[in-house]
Amino acid sequence: MQRYFIPAEHWNKDYVTIKGKDVHHISRVMRMEIGSSIVCIHPHDGPALTKIENITEESISCNIVEWLDEDRELPVDVTVAQSLGKGDKLELVVQKGTELGAARFIPYAADRSVAKWDHKKAKKKVERLQKISKEASEQSERSFIPEVTPLHSLKELMEIEGYDWCFFGYADEARQRSSTSLKTRLSKVKTGDKVLVVFGPEGGFSENEVQQFRASGFLSVRLGPRILRMETAPFYFLSSLSYQLEENEGD
Amino acid sequence: MQRYFIPAEHWNKDYVTIKGKDVHHISRVMRMEIGSSIVCIHPHDGPALTKIENITEESISCNIVEWLDEDRELPVDVTVAQSLGKGDKLELVVQKGTELGAARFIPYAADRSVAKWDHKKAKKKVERLQKISKEASEQSERSFIPEVTPLHSLKELMEIEGYDWCFFGYADEARQRSSTSLKTRLSKVKTGDKVLVVFGPEGGFSENEVQQFRASGFLSVRLGPRILRMETAPFYFLSSLSYQLEENEGD
Numbered sequence: 234m235q236r237y238f239i240p241a242e243h244w245n246k247d248y249v250t251i252k253g254k255d256v257h258h259i260s261r262v263m264r265m266e267i268g269s270s271i272v273c274i275h276p277h278d279g280p281a282l283t284k285i286e287n288i289t290e291e292s293i294s295c296n297i298v299e300w301l302d303e304d305r306e307l308p309v310d311v312t313v314a315q316s317l318g319k320g321d322k323l324e325l326v327v328q329k330g331t332e333l334g335a336a337r338f339i340p341y342a343a344d345r346s347v348a349k350w351d352h353k354k355a356k357k358k359v360e361r362l363q364k365i366s367k368e369a370s371e372q373s374e375r376s377f378i379p380e381v382t383p384l385h386s387l388k389e390l391m392e393i394e395g396y397d398w399c400f401f402g403y404a405d406e407a408r409q410r411s412s413t414s415l416k417t418r419l420s421k422v423k424t425g426d427k428v429l430v431v432f433g434p435e436g437g438f439s440e441n442e443v444q445q446f447r448a449s450g451f452l453s454v455r456l457g458p459r460i461l462r463m464e465t466a467p468f469y470f471l472s473s474l475s476y477q478l479e480e481n482e483g484d
Numbered sequence: 485m486q487r488y489f490i491p492a493e494h495w496n497k498d499y500v501t502i503k504g505k506d507v508h509h510i511s512r513v514m515r516m517e518i519g520s521s522i523v524c525i526h527p528h529d530g531p532a533l534t535k536i537e538n539i540t541e542e543s544i545s546c547n548i549v550e551w552l553d554e555d556r557e558l559p560v561d562v563t564v565a566q567s568l569g570k571g572d573k574l575e576l577v578v579q580k581g582t583e584l585g586a587a588r589f590i591p592y593a594a595d596r597s598v599a600k601w602d603h604k605k606a607k608k609k610v611e612r613l614q615k616i617s618k619e620a621s622e623q624s625e626r627s628f629i630p631e632v633t634p635l636h637s638l639k640e641l642m643e644i645e646g647y648d649w650c651f652f653g654y655a656d657e658a659r660q661r662s663s664t665s666l667k668t669r670l671s672k673v674k675t676g677d678k679v680l681v682v683f684g685p686e687g688g689f690s691e692n693e694v695q696q697f698r699a700s701g702f703l704s705v706r707l708g709p710r711i712l713r714m715e716t717a718p719f720y721f722l723s724s725l726s727y728q729l730e731e732n733e734g735d
Contacts, residue, residue, distance in 0.1 A: 305709050332716050334708065373710040415731035457585065457726040458556050459624040465583050472723035475708040480666035
């Protein structure tokens with residue numbers, strides 16, 4: 234069933250009003266009519282099954298039939314901080330990271346980040362990433378759209394507060410068999426925890442950055458014994474976290 | 485350290501001879517000289533640390549210093565069968581799947597595959613995918629290059645033999661909470677097992693295909709509760725398998 238994320242101010246007790254681009258999509262692209270069912274998603278309350286009651290050029294109103302209890306969200310709140318990368322790597326991270334359940338993305342500039350964003354470029358890039366995150370949320374049937382924050386400095390990342398767990402992906406750990414396994418890290422993460430995980434640029438973190446992470450209380454994470462590209466590392470992390478928390482029943 | 489995959493016929497007891505494009509890369513691009521160390525990788529025996537002994541226009545000979553025991557390969561042999569997809573989706577699957585440890589890729593045409601390959605196109609596409617797999621193997625420090633097979637039909641896939649486990653990724657399982665968890669499936673997979681996993685096209689498998697899989701003894705796998713795009717599904721599967729088998733020590 235088609236799904237649309239509707240801003241909080243367009244919801245009432247029994248009905249929801251759809252405006253803007255979604256109106257065109259529902260009436261022209263999908264050619265839906267009065268009586269058709271769609272899922273409307275409230276930014277805080279999640280998805281509701283609704284039925285179209287009225288269609289005009291500017292708006293569509295829908296009756297709320299029932300609130301859905303879908304349970305599509307990772308049981309922990311994960312923020313992926315990803316260094317700027319070449320080409321469309323960040324777009325891939327936001328698209329796939331949204332499918333894999335991330336709650337938030339923070340783009341940041343690392344010492345070795347090849348790509349640079351000036352102020353004007355940063356605003357446009359974040360808008361584009363936010364659009365990708367919305368589309369991926371609809372496609373993957375998420376109940377919430379992950380936020381893409383403005384560009385951060387590494388210093389801002391190190392000083393961030395309010396997280397239960399702060400991790401950084403460290404490629405050199407893949408080369409060491411003796412380092413702490415990812416299972417050891419993730420098995421301590423509990424439902425409701427807030428997790429921040431920082432991934433480095435193409436050339437990895439500088440030694441200085443690794444020292445700063447450790448000094449700021451960040452724990453390094455291994456992601457298997459192979460050397461992953463910068464954009465592959467968050468896929469491994471998020472998939473493993475989902476496996477650990479959402480696919481872990483039985484033996 | 486730079487890594488090069490060298491065909492079996494170029495190896496002798498104590499030294500290895502490098503020919504073709506790698507000669508240019510080593511002497512011109514990397515500007516390496518006699519005495520430089522590189523890792524040469526034998527297709528069956530894996531990686532060896534070597535030292536350059538002689539450089540000509542056509543070939544480079546290297547002394548074998550020691551065979552390396554790197555342990556970079558997934559302890560199970562995983563074949564990813566991926567349906568043809570739009571654009572460069574298959575290239576992404578082969579690149580990331582190689583980083584994540586797959587042993588083999590089989591492209592195949594599903595009922596709902598939008599993309600079609602004719603005979604001529606198929607040959608070129610497979611060559612291109614094989615090149616991507618080689619590059620990703622070098623980058624991720626694999627000991628072996630995953631093979632990309634010629635295009636298969638679904639019927640050929642169903643009749644394939646020699647696997648301990650045959651799975652298919654089934655998006656509808658994500659919508660059912662009661663279905664068997666991925667952990668239940670993967671915890672039965674043992675070191676040395678051969679695993680085949682089949683992923684569907686953009687629109688998912690047809691009902692007919694699902695019935696055929698079940699009739700042929702394939703087990704369905706869940707990949708978390710969100711609906712993943714066709715190219716994201718193998719990342720989740722391979723990451724979880726690596727997490728289960730390679731990152732599972734401790735608690």
